[in-house]
Amino acid sequence: MEFEKDLVRYIVSIKSGPNWGNSSQIRRMIDNFNRAKKILRTNTFSTNVVAVNGCCYGKDDQPDKGDYLKLCGQRFWEFISDNEGLYTEIIEPIGYTAKENNEQFEEEYGKVINRFTLEFMQSFCDTEGQIDWQKIVQLNSAKKL
Structure with a gap:
C-alpha cells in the first residue's frame, strides 16, 4: 500500500501481527522498502518517503526500527485512518x-x-x-x- 499524508509518502507492508516473520523475511521486507524508496525518490522527486510495517494486531512500544516504522494494532489503524477508536470499532x-x-x-x-x-x-x-x-x-x- 502506498499513500501520501502531511507531505510524506508512506509505503506500507501490511502483516498480520508483530511476530509475522523470521530474520530473512524481515531483511527481504527492508530490502523491498529500500528499493521502493529509491524508485519513488527517482521518479517523483519525493524526498520524504517513510516505510511502514503495519501489523493488524498486537503491540510494539518501540515503533522506530531505523529503516522503517513498525506500527501494530491500534497505532497502525489510527495511522491509516486518523481515527483513534477504529481498532475497537472494527475488531x-x-x-x-x-x-x-x-x-x-x-x-x-x-x-x-x-x-x-x-x-x-x-x-x-x-x-x-x-x-x-x-x-x-x-x-x-x-x-x-
Whole structure:
C-alpha cells in the first residue's frame, strides 16, 4: 500500500501481527522498502518517503526500527485512518461474526465427521467394529479389474 499524508509518502507492508516473520523475511521486507524508496525518490522527486510495517494486531512500544516504522494494532489503524477508536470499532464486530461463523462451522464439521465415520464403518469395518485392513489395502493398492 502506498499513500501520501502531511507531505510524506508512506509505503506500507501490511502483516498480520508483530511476530509475522523470521530474520530473512524481515531483511527481504527492508530490502523491498529500500528499493521502493529509491524508485519513488527517482521518479517523483519525493524526498520524504517513510516505510511502514503495519501489523493488524498486537503491540510494539518501540515503533522506530531505523529503516522503517513498525506500527501494530491500534497505532497502525489510527495511522491509516486518523481515527483513534477504529481498532475497537472494527475488531468488536469482527469478533461477533467470527464467533457466529465458528459455531456454524463446528456444527457442520461435526456432521461431516459423523457421515465420514458412518461410511467408513459400513465400508471398512466388520460387524463388531474392527477395521478390515485387507479392504483398506485393496482400496489403496489393488489393481482395477
